[in-house]
Amino acid sequence: MKALVTGSSGFIGSHIVDELLKRNYEVIGLDNLSTGIRRFLDDARKNEKFYEVESDILKFEDLCNCMQGVDIVYHMAANADIRGGTEDTKIDLEQNTIGTYNVLEAMRLSKSSSRICFASSAAALGEPESFPTPEDLPNPIQTSLYGASKLACEGLVSAYCNAFDMEGYCFRFVSLLGPRYPHGHVFDFVKKLKNDSSKLEILGDGTAQKSYLHINDCISALMLICEDLRPAKDLDNSFEIFNLGMEEYIEVSESAQLIVNELGLKPEFYFGHGKRGWVGDNPFVLLDISKIKKLGWKPRNTIKESIKETTNWLIQNEWIFDERV
Amino acid sequence: MKALVTGSSGFIGSHIVDELLKRNYEVIGLDNLSTGIRRFLDDARKNEKFYEVESDILKFEDLCNCMQGVDIVYHMAANADIRGGTEDTKIDLEQNTIGTYNVLEAMRLSKSSSRICFASSAAALGEPESFPTPEDLPNPIQTSLYGASKLACEGLVSAYCNAFDMEGYCFRFVSLLGPRYPHGHVFDFVKKLKNDSSKLEILGDGTAQKSYLHINDCISALMLICEDLRPAKDLDNSFEIFNLGMEEYIEVSESAQLIVNELGLKPEFYFGHGKRGWVGDNPFVLLDISKIKKLGWKPRNTIKESIKETTNWLIQNEWIFDERV
Numbered sequence: 001m002k003a004l005v006t007g008s009s010g011f012i013g014s015h016i017v018d019e020l021l022k023r024n025y026e027v028i029g030l031d032n033l034s035t036g037i038r039r040f041l042d043d044a045r046k047n048e049k050f051y052e053v054e055s056d057i058l059k060f061e062d063l064c065n066c067m068q069g070v071d072i073v074y075h076m077a078a079n080a081d082i083r084g085g086t087e088d089t090k091i092d093l094e095q096n097t098i099g100t101y102n103v104l105e106a107m108r109l110s111k112s113s114s115r116i117c118f119a120s121s122a123a124a125l126g127e128p129e130s131f132p133t134p135e136d137l138p139n140p141i142q143t144s145l146y147g148a149s150k151l152a153c154e155g156l157v158s159a160y161c162n163a164f165d166m167e168g169y170c171f172r173f174v175s176l177l178g179p180r181y182p183h184g185h186v187f188d189f190v191k192k193l194k195n196d197s198s199k200l201e202i203l204g205d206g207t208a209q210k211s212y213l214h215i216n217d218c219i220s221a222l223m224l225i226c227e228d229l230r231p232a233k234d235l236d237n238s239f240e241i242f243n244l245g246m247e248e249y250i251e252v253s254e255s256a257q258l259i260v261n262e263l264g265l266k267p268e269f270y271f272g273h274g275k276r277g278w279v280g281d282n283p284f285v286l287l288d289i290s291k292i293k294k295l296g297w298k299p300r301n302t303i304k305e306s307i308k309e310t311t312n313w314l315i316q317n318e319w320i321f322d323e324r325v
Numbered sequence: 326m327k328a329l330v331t332g333s334s335g336f337i338g339s340h341i342v343d344e345l346l347k348r349n350y351e352v353i354g355l356d357n358l359s360t361g362i363r364r365f366l367d368d369a370r371k372n373e374k375f376y377e378v379e380s381d382i383l384k385f386e387d388l389c390n391c392m393q394g395v396d397i398v399y400h401m402a403a404n405a406d407i408r409g410g411t412e413d414t415k416i417d418l419e420q421n422t423i424g425t426y427n428v429l430e431a432m433r434l435s436k437s438s439s440r441i442c443f444a445s446s447a448a449a450l451g452e453p454e455s456f457p458t459p460e461d462l463p464n465p466i467q468t469s470l471y472g473a474s475k476l477a478c479e480g481l482v483s484a485y486c487n488a489f490d491m492e493g494y495c496f497r498f499v500s501l502l503g504p505r506y507p508h509g510h511v512f513d514f515v516k517k518l519k520n521d522s523s524k525l526e527i528l529g530d531g532t533a534q535k536s537y538l539h540i541n542d543c544i545s546a547l548m549l550i551c552e553d554l555r556p557a558k559d560l561d562n563s564f565e566i567f568n569l570g571m572e573e574y575i576e577v578s579e580s581a582q583l584i585v586n587e588l589g590l591k592p593e594f595y596f597g598h599g600k601r602g603w604v605g606d607n608p609f610v611l612l613d614i615s616k617i618k619k620l621g622w623k624p625r626n627t628i629k630e631s632i633k634e635t636t637n638w639l640i641q642n643e644w645i646f647d648e649r650v
Contacts, residue, residue: 086488089433093426097477101418108414126483138461141483141564148484152422152477158451159467163411163604239466279488 002026004070004113006057006103007077009036011180012119012173012218016074017044019219023227025049028066031077032056037323040180057099060106067110072226075103076119080183083278085145096149097156104160115167117226118157122174122245122285123147132288135172135241144280154241161238168238169226171218174245174285177306178215179313182320185210185252186310189259191321193267200260200267203277206253211245211286214301214309218244221297229295243287246299252277255307262311327351329395329438331382331428332402334361336505337444337498337543341399342369344544348552350374353391356402357381362648365505382424385431392435397551399442400428405508407448408603410470421474422481429485442551443482445495447570447610448472457613460497460566469605479566486563493563494551496543499570499610502631503540504638507645510535510577511635514584516646518592525585525592528602531578536570536611539626539634543569546622554620568612571624577602580632587636 003020007013008029013036020027021044029041030053044050055062057077067073079085079095100118107113124147125133126140142148150172157168175184192200221244225231232240253269260267275283289299301309314320328345332338333354338361345352346369354366355378369375380387382402392398404410404420425443432438449472450458451465467473475497482493500509517525546569550556557565578594585592600608614624626634639645 089430090426093423097422098418101415105414136463138463139566141487142480143484143487145481145484145488148477148480151480152473155467155473155476156470159470159473159605162466162468163470241464280484 001071002028002069003072003074004028004030004066005074005076006030007036008052009033009038009040010076011176011182012215013074013076014040014180015215015219016076016222017041017050019223021047021050027051028053028070030055030057030066035080037182037320057102058094060102063102063106064109067106067112070110070113072115072117073103073107073113074117075100078119079146082123082144082146082280086279089145092145092149097152100153100156104156107166108160108164114165115226116157116169117222118153118168118170120154120170120172120241121147121150122172122287123282124150124154124172127282131284132247132286134288135243135291143282146280158239165235166238167230167232169232170241171222171244172241172287173218174211174213174287176215176218177212177310181215181310185255186259186307187314189256190263190311190314193260193263193265194321197265198267199270200256201270202252202256203272204252204275204281205271205273206251206256208252208275208277208281208283209249209286210252211249212303212306213245213299214306217299217301221292224295224297225292231295242292243289244292245287245289246303247289248303249286250303258304258307259311262308263315326396327353327394328397328399329353329355329391330399330401331355332361333377334358334363334365335401336501336507337540338399338401339365339505340540340544341401341547342366342375344548346372346375352376353378353395355380355382355391360405362507362645382427383419385427388427388431389434392431392437395435395438397440397442398428398432398438400425401444403444404471407469407471407605411604414470417470417474422477425478425481429481432491433485433489439490440492440551441482441494442547443478443493443495445479445497445566446472446475447497447499447612448607449475449479449497452607456609457572457611459613460568460616468607471605483564490560491563492555492557494557495566496547496569497566497612498543499536499538499612501540501543502537502635506540506635510580511584511632512639514581515588515636515639518585518588518590519646522590523592524595525581526595527577527581528597529577529600529606530596530598531576531581533577533600533602533606533608534574534611535577536574537628537631538570538624539631542624542626546617549620549622550617556620567617568614569617570612570614571628572614573628574611575628583629583632584636587633588640
């Protein structure tokens with residue numbers, strides 16, 4: 001079996017590469033290294049079944065070349081910086097919507113791979129009013145260009161699956177945690193404290209409530225659905241969306257306290273105003289994960305343990321702060 | 326007041342131009358004339374408050390130039406050929422998704438217009454299971470790249486309204502009818518019968534059930550919401566989606582019979598197989614229009630009268646068949 005992983009040097013992508021190699025897959029990793037981190041694939045590179053291509057999903061010809069003989073595509077390449085979308089309004093359209101169109105079109109033309117695993121996001125649900133938020137929330141009002149692009153991508157995957165007999169799985173992730181997580185609040189807080197351990201500035205008033213998911217639980221869900229069960233392989237039902245998260249959540253201020261405790265620091269906290277850290281920030285994230293739980297998956301890590309583990313991984317891998325300017 | 330109408334030489338666009346001129350608006354019409362029809366604006370061109378620009382929403386600079394001093398944008402330019410989307414998979418992405426991004430971005434940069442009326446489609450709801458189909462249908466499975474692109478556009482309008490204090494109205498139209506309608510089943514049937522009045526070939530088995538809307542009812546709905554009421558002008562609720570259709574529907578075979586009666590012909594009917602005329606064709610279209618009815622709108626034309634009127638308009642304006650090859 002052969003897989004293409006786009007965004008292979010990214011946080012989720014690199015973990016998928018490692019898992020697929022463990023499963024004895026041949027793996028092609030495609031990354032433009034705009035935000036990917038080369039060192040994440042140091043282990044994978046030792047495996048002769050891993051091939052690395054430094055290119056971009058916007059380079060259609062390269063993408064088509066990568067598609068030969070591929071059985072499944074894990075499409076993780078994306079702009080993941082939600083906040084930046086209001087400044088550079090084109091990035092989500094290009095990297096996410098157009099990039100995903102390219103991946104689907106290259107799959108269609110290759111006639112090789114017809115199965116896609118797509119990294120969507122809880123952000124595609126906008127700012128919902130129902131908690132825990134189910135997959136089938138009607139008409140989410142989009143609060144970010146990032147969320148709008150992820151919803152657009154889901155629609156593209158759905159339409160391609162319907163029109164061209166493809167098999168598609170979209171996963172709406174909450175924010176993740178765990179080794180290699182190179183952005184998000186733990187990364188930001190640890191980085192700020194490394195620069196000045198006497199204070200910690202928090203965007204928003206600290207009362208936002210967020211659910212998270214450990215990367216290992218994320219990978220186990222993807223593998224269960226896309227490799228082991230494949231509930232959509234019956235063509236009558238060729239497209240599935242799954243929420244992925246935990247059934248618990250934590251306030252940003254409590255999360256910050258856990259991090260400073262783990263670091264053994266006692267900084268002064270400075271809070272912003274309002275629940276939202278920025279335009280498009282979601283003050284409450286909690287997904288209904290019963291759909292995938294019914295298929296036999298459940299998260300094994302708690303949020304608190306995951307935050308501590310992420311903090312410790314960052315301290316032990318301080319080189320990562322130099323990689324991400 | 327000044328409006329920009331994109332797709333101004335198209336079916337809906339040209340009717341909007343006429344209506345806005347009646348309302349004493351200054352109107353800029355932008356059309357690339359790829360499917361627009363120059364003669365539709367013959368009356369408008371006599372009005373000195375009408376300015377015409379032959380360009381494309383993909384030409385960003387032209388679009389920005391059109392935006393100066395504009396109060397509202399009626400964004401109707403789009404690829405409307407649902408069937409063609411599986412052959413030329415890029416057209417819906419470019420003409421619809423990227424085009425709509427360009428319109429929104431030009432509005433944002435112009436700082437002039439912050440109000441947009443967007444032509445979405447019942448196709449954005451995919452192939453729903455609930456009838457009449459409400460606006461808040463959860464997670465529609467997309468059955469066409471056209472539908473996926475319209476859903477993507479709605480998401481973009483929603484995100485721009487949220488992030489940049491804009492006011493957006495999306496209308497999900499069923500198929501329209503009335504003077505100037507240059508595609509759809511009435512056009513196709515009349516065109517086929519003009520070539521050979523002895524037979525009429527129908528895609529699908531003729532049992533598909535479709536709701537339609539007369540262009541005059543469509544325009545009255547757009548004007549009520551976007552000009553007269555503006556229910557989203559309160560910024561807490563800056564984005565609204567409305568279904569637009571009739572509360573009745575008709576079978577394709579009955580519709581065909583009405584058309585041949587109106588033409589005084591007795592062709593032999595040849596039917597295809599299955600309810601769907603093509604991949605992505607929707608065998609039942611009936612939208613729940615109670616949301617906009619509560620605001621005071623209702624359709625004044627029946628489907629049967631509208632089909633007859635459309636047929637007669639086509640006979641009296643046979644030049645249109647030469648315009649559309």
